[in-house]
Amino acid sequence: MVEESSLAALLRSQRAAAGLTQEGLADRSGISVRTISDVERGLRKTVYRHTAQRLASALALVGAERDEFEGIARGSARRGPRALAPEKRVLAAPGARVPTPPTTLVGRERELEIVAAALADEDIRLLTLTGPGGVGKTRIAIEAARRAEHHGGTKPRVFFVPLSWTAEPLVGSTVAVAMGVTSTKERIAEAIGEALHLDPALLVLDTFEHVIGAAGFVRELLGRCSRLKILVTSREALRLSGEHEIVVPPLGFHRKDRGSGPEAIRADPAVELFFQRASAVRRDLVIDDASALVLRDICGSLDGLPLAIELAAARVKHLSLEALREMLDMPLRVLVGGPRDLPKRHQTMRDTIAWSYGLLDPDEQSLFRRLSVFAGGWTLDAATALADEGVTAVTLQHMSGLIDKSLVYLASPFQRDVRYSMLDVIREFGLERSEGAGEMGSFRQRHAEFYLSLAEKAEPGLGGAGQGNWFRRLETEHDNLRAALAWLTRTKDTKRALRLAGALWQFWRRQGHFSEGRMWLREALSIDRDKLHAARAKALWGAGWMAFVQGDYEEGEALSAELIQIAREHRAPLDERNGLTILGMILMGRGQFHRAMEPFARALELCWPLGPSWHLATSHLNLGMSKMHAGELKGAKQLITRARRMYQDIGDEHFEARSLGYLGYAALLAGDSRQAESLFVASLEAFRRLEDLQGIAEGLEGLAAVTASNANSQSAATSAHLAGAAQSIRHQLTA
Incomplete structure (x- = not known):
């Protein structure tokens, strides 16, 4: 009986002295938890030699103490007083x-x-x-x-x-x-x-x-x-x-503006780590120009996280690089199968994150799941809007816990409006937990409502003083705005989808997101046509303008006709003005300048009773532009000059710069090439300062026209160069 309980008692005492649970000893020794449990319960009196040796090593036993443990474990020795009253020692324990x-x-x-x-x-x-x-x-x-x-x-x-x-x-x-x-x-x-x-x-x-x-x-x-x-x-x-x-930050990974060859890309640590680990499972792996770009994408999608990179690299034994890149849209499903000698929490990416998640208190876990709905980061105000408490101080307290536990990080710690973010693979884990808890729908709805409010708050500021700040804010939040639009269109929330798309179209126009903006506007307009005339009218205005910019005059004309019809049915003069403006622009695009003057003139008439505004200024500009193309230069210059003063008054720097360009064309048509060049240069400099790509293209085209008017071979070459640069920008914008 003494021998039967001797090993059980000894293993329990040594495990406790080592500060290990049964699971911890199993992980450290490579022996199953069941075996350790059976020994400690006395179900097994002895173990095999190699099992005894692995247990002794895991327990950091040395010298006589190790010999005694192994002897008892193998049934060849009894437990003596040494094990019961260990002497004080100072040794370099193998463990x-x-x-x-x-x-x-x-x-x-x-x-x-x-x-x-x-x-x-x-x-x-x-x-x-x-x-x-x-x-x-x-x-x-x-x-x-x-x-x-x-x-x-x-x-x-x-x-x-x-x-x-x-x-x-x-x-x-x-x-x-x-x-x-x-x-x-x-x-x-x-x-x-x-x-x-x-x-x-x-x-x-x-x-x-x-x-x-x-x-x-x-x-x-x-x-x-x-x-x-x-x-x-x-x-x-x-x-x-x-x-x-x-x-400790993630490893750096290659950015698209630093070259794309194998040597340039492998110079970055994240890519080099992937290559080394992938080569260990596929010795024939060769990196050429094409695969180098794929490697850059893979490491970028993994946020430079070493464990994620190593788990992904192990998959090249079974997948091509291209297939791996595609599958990493859902990284937690791919990042599995780590080495068996790693702790279990590091054998899959999901287990690694779950370990951290399990250390959070319930309030922190709840906030973590909510924050996973954000795309591209968030502000404290946005996080508070999703929290149940809705109190900034409480949200900050819980978010500080997430930062302390390395699940959230400060994305812009040195800016006035601090942004927070989480690595993509951590975000996916949060989304999984939210879906599993049945919370995702309510979280996404709150998220969409917050960003709808932000867009509608920004909309009037996009055409006035401080517009640069609003454009930058919306660009920063573009991923969240996309996520909000995707949710609203998927759930067929027609009213909010139309409101959000309608509020954003001027942002898309200014930033050159023509194709994307047109796609979202089409999505919103296709959901439902009933009882939403105000929201639908604004979306029709944006969609018609985008169609015109991309040269789709037929669709633009149809959208314009629907907008004018809705406006007249509901006696909405501003909406009618917008529909007439689209029609006038399409006629201009078709070279029908005299015909364009009629809808532009009517649009201006509709704006006068509404008082000074961006719409009134732009109606002057549009009519002036049509007169200029029709050869009525004096009237054109008066209208465009008046428009420029209005833009100055309301603080719209972009359209003020555009007015300078149109005055340049008026001067060029009047034969004053020097004045025209001065106006085009001023317009181009303003657009460059404002980082307005469409405006930069317009300025380059104006300078190309001035240069071409000089009628010599050198000027012709310069003009062609300027026009080519402008065309390149326009191709980029309409792609």
Whole structure:
């Protein structure tokens, strides 16, 4: 009976001393949890030799203690007093040795230099590497520890202690066992301090985030050991006095403006990591110009996250690079099958993120799921709009927790309006959880309503003073606006879809998003035609204008006719003005300048009673432009000059610049090429300052016309060059 319970009791006591759960010991030893459970319950009296050896190594047993454990485990020895009353010892336990990674570390020299400098600083004794799961914190810590072991001069004793399977109350005993310190003292930190005495030492505590409550032990340990430095890896900081935090970023990946050849792309760490790991499973992998571009896309879609890159690289054994790129639209389904010698939480990307998610409190989990609906980042106001509390301070508190735990990051920390974001693979996990909880519909509806409100708030500002700020804001939020439109059209929310598309069309026009804007307007207009005349009229205006710009005069004419009909039925003069304007522009496009003057003149008449506005200014400009093309230069110049003054009054810099260009054409047609050139240059400079591509094309075309009027070979070549540049821009805009 004594022999039957001896191994069970011994394994339980040694596992507890090592600070391990049964799952943790199984993970560290490579032995099944069932086997360990059977032994501890006394169902197995002995184990095989190799099982005993693996258990002893996982428990960091050495010397006589290891011999005794293996003997009892194999049934060839009894448990003696040594195991019951271990003597104090200071040994370099095998379990605390710095691991030797099987692969090379790629692209982390900068981070290693920062860590080395911090460890060399006598004033820094607690250094924490933070970042999301899979970003490479442990790998950097291992390399930094290995370099510290072999550093010239006084070499510190280095201990590496993984805590992934350690329960919070057992952190102290786990560290003590790993450092080779045993004592009957109740205060473990005191025993470690006595054992280390004044020897320099570096202790690496890996995966601390799930035992964050043991930070007090770390503080006590530093107080007891004057020459001890502690390097921690964690998804959140310990928040202790004197702690220095280094946020580990994802690896850099190639941007499209830095060249596309294999050598240029492999110069980036993310791509090089992918190539090295992929080559390990496909020795015939060759990177040419075409596959280099695919590699860039793959690493970009993975946000440069090392674990994600390594999991994706392993898939090239079964997939082509092109197929892998396509499948990474749903990365969590692809990023599986990591090496078996990794912790289970790192064998799939989903498990890695789930580990972090499980450490959140319920309020943080709820906010995390809500934030996953954002595309391209969000502001604090946007996050608050989706939160149940709707209180900014409460949202900030919970979001700070997500930032601390490395699930959310500051995308623009140095701007006045701070933006937050999350890596795409983390966002996909949040979307999965939201779908599973049946919350996604309500979250997306709130998201769409917030961005509809933003677009309608921005709309009047797009044609007046401060318009540049609004254009930039909408461009920043473009991905969220797209997501909102997709939701509203998919759920056939006709009214909101029309309102949002109608509010955005001037933004699409100014930014050159013609094809995309036209697509969304068509989608919204196709849902339902009933009882929404005001919202439909605005969308028809935008869709008709986009059709005109892209040369689809037939569709533009049909949209114009519908808009005019709706406006007259509902006695909406401004909507009628907009429909007539589209019709006039189409007639201009067809070269029917005299016919265009009639709808433009009627549009101007409709605007006068409504008072000064962008519409009134633009109606002057349109009529003036048609008169100019019809040869009525004097009347044209008067109308365009009046329009320019109105644009100045309301603060619309874009259309003021456009008015300068039209005055340039009037001057050129009047034979004053010098005045025309001056006006075109002023217009072009304004458009360049405003980053208005359509306006830049117009300015280049004006200068090409002036140059062509000089009638010599050099001027002809210059004119052709300017016209070609303008045509290139227009092709880009209409693509």
